[in-house]
Amino acid sequence: MSTQQYRAKIHVTLRPSVLDPAGVAVQSGLKQLGYEGVDSVRIGKYIELTVAATDPDAARSQVDEMCDRLLANPTIENYSIEIA
Numbered sequence: 001m002s003t004q005q006y007r008a009k010i011h012v013t014l015r016p017s018v019l020d021p022a023g024v025a026v027q028s029g030l031k032q033l034g035y036e037g038v039d040s041v042r043i044g045k046y047i048e049l050t051v052a053a054t055d056p057d058a059a060r061s062q063v064d065e066m067c068d069r070l071l072a073n074p075t076i077e078n079y080s081i082e083i084a
Contacts (some may be wrong), residue, residue: 003041005050010047020042063083
């Protein structure tokens, strides 16, 4: 079976129950700049990578494993994957 190149787009965010000190700092900075309407800020990561796989499901499976093992910390972070 031949492989194709698939682009994976991954969004990693802190779980809602986890305090986000970077988000709090950005929110404070925005308020200091006069943006009073900002109620909360959460900071995350966006990762794009290309993976060789036989089909989109196999690509998603590989990327899911990458996220669990390295790209995200499943204890405190959630992630979503889009395969294109």
